[in-house]
Amino acid sequence: MKKVLIFAVLVVFGLNLKAENTNPVLVNVGDVATLGAPSAVTYSAVKFPQKNFLLKRGAIVNYNSLAGVQVQVVKVKENNGNKTVVLKRADGRKFFNVLSTVTVDVDKAVQNNELLLVSYLD
Secondary structure, three states: OHHHHHHHHHHHHHHHHHHHOOOOOOOOOOOEEEEOOOOOOOOOOEEOOOHHHHHHOOOOOOHHHHOOOEEEEEEEEEEOOEEEEEEEEOOOOOEOOOEOEEEEEHHHHHHOOOEEEEEOOO
16 A cells, blocks of 8 residues: 555656646747846856856956846757757847857756746847
8 A cells, every 4th residue: 555655646746847847948039038146156057158267358257247137049059958049138248248149058047047038029
């Protein structure tokens, strides 16, 4: 009886986990989004170079200043089910006055609230 009960609980949890992963984020070229606050000290899903590389190029690295910045999708890539996008700032400026584009793991960024999808533009 115990084994049947444990098996039933495991099946229910397994189906629940599978249901959470089946909602893909639809992002197209030209979509506008907003960067959210970093989930830790730095962004985990937004691929910025290491801090020392940015400092060598004269950047002032403050990840909290990027929260609320409007970004636009430039390119969408999909490798082995992992969807990554290339983003540029919508106002035309560079990230930290150094980087013109950054890559983002979309599913992970939306899950961590590091990327907030705003609207779909042409």
